[in-house]
Amino acid sequence: MGTMISVESVAKTYDSGLVALNDVSLQIEEGEILALLGPNGAGKTTLISIICGITNLSAGRVTVGGHDVVHDYRAARRMIGLVPQEIALEPFERVWNTVRLSRGLFGLPSDDAYLQDVLQKLSLWDKRGAQVLELSGGMKRRVLIAKALSHAPRVLFLDEPTAGVDVELRKDMWEIVRELKAQGVTIILTTHYIEEAEAIADRVGVINRGEILLVEETQALMRRMGQKEMVIELQAPVDAIPEALGKYNLALGDDPCRLVYSYVTQAGRRPGITALLSDISAAGLVLRDVQTRQSSLEDIFVDLVREPAA
Ligand SMILES: Nc1ncnc2c1ncn2[C@@H]1O[C@H](COP(=O)(O)OP(=O)(O)OP(=O)(O)O)[C@@H](O)[C@H]1O
Numbered sequence: 321m322g323t324m325i326s327v328e329s330v331a332k333t334y335d336s337g338l339v340a341l342n343d344v345s346l347q348i349e350e351g352e353i354l355a356l357l358g359p360n361g362a363g364k365t366t367l368i369s370i371i372c373g374i375t376n377l378s379a380g381r382v383t384v385g386g387h388d389v390v391h392d393y394r395a396a397r398r399m400i401g402l403v404p405q406e407i408a409l410e411p412f413e414r415v416w417n418t419v420r421l422s423r424g425l426f427g428l429p430s431d432d433a434y435l436q437d438v439l440q441k442l443s444l445w446d447k448r449g450a451q452v453l454e455l456s457g458g459m460k461r462r463v464l465i466a467k468a469l470s471h472a473p474r475v476l477f478l479d480e481p482t483a484g485v486d487v488e489l490r491k492d493m494w495e496i497v498r499e500l501k502a503q504g505v506t507i508i509l510t511t512h513y514i515e516e517a518e519a520i521a522d523r524v525g526v527i528n529r530g531e532i533l534l535v536e537e538t539q540a541l542m543r544r545m546g547q548k549e550m551v552i553e554l555q556a557p558v559d560a561i562p563e564a565l566g567k568y569n570l571a572l573g574d575d576p577c578r579l580v581y582s583y584v585t586q587a588g589r590r591p592g593i594t595a596l597l598s599d600i601s602a603a604g605l606v607l608r609d610v611q612t613r614q615s616s617l618e619d620i621f622v623d624l625v626r627e628p629a630a
């Protein structure tokens with residue numbers, strides 16, 4: 321395993337003058353699943369298009385499998401399958417022809433057994449004779465994936481593969497992605513569903529306003545930034561945090577019968593909770609109930625890309 325994709329100091333300014341990417345650097349390892357998260361307009365599709373050699377970069381350098389995407393475009397592009405964000409398919413073409421033609425475009429000899437396998441895995445084999453216009457939206461998404469896989473790429477980009485897709489199909493897609501990973505395919509996906517990143521990505525990259533804010537292992541990120549909250553319900557209301565409890569990170573809840581304790585989990589330990597609970601009763605407060613809540617990747621993400629207060 322080594323670096324499969326290397327993005328070095330890439331910038332992109334569109335002809336309109338809009339700066340879509342600014343000094344983006346990113347290394348993607350062979351066989352990993354990286355999820356790119358970012359709000360609308362962050363630059364995700366632009367970055368993917370640059371790596372795929374579809375959009376020109378304004379500065380910097382990108383290689384895929386060691387091939388420079390500008391100077392060695394064909395070799396780099398051959399390694400890549402791209403599932404675009406927009407559904408762009410020939411409506412009157414039949415599914416089978418669509419994927420065969422796609423493979424042909426890469427100058428590869430036909431391999432119907434391979435394509436049959438791809439269509440079967442995507443539950444499209446029964447639809448092989450259908451015209452694209454006869455398919456549902458979710459099926460069209462699968463055809464896009466089949467097309468992208470038609471030349472057995474080593475790298476697969478999925479630009480919002482599950483937008484507008486039902487829960488069932490979303491889970492199917494995750495399964496397909498995991499299988500591809502097991503075959504050593506490197507996968508980069510963008511998504512607005514944070515739980516999708518949480519479920520399948522080895523690493524998460526957060527991009528906002530054309531800049532990479534962080535790239536980190538999904539689990540490590542959740543451990544590092546994962547705040548927990550414990551809501552302590554009391555028998556009687558309080559109007560202030562008792563002084564004896566001042567050393568804890570406590571806040572009054574919306575309800576005067578509630579205290580909220582925020583803490584960071586460390587390797588599953590709940591720092592100081594036993595002490596806090598006994599100090600609460602020592603301060604004369606009577607507990608009614610406690611509940612804990614863990615921040616999700618979603619909370620972390622929202623915090624990261626939150627607009628700075630004006
Ligand atoms: N062809 C283009 N010409 C000019 N500006 C563009 C072009 N394509 C994208 N942009 C602009 O570049 C910025 C980044 O767009 P991009 O499509 O990369 O965002 P994104 O992160 O993929 O967003 P989304 O989540 O909505 O798909 C946006 O401000 C967009 O308006």
Ligand SMILES: [Mg+2]
Pocket residue numbers: 364365366405479
């Ligand atoms: Mg996009």
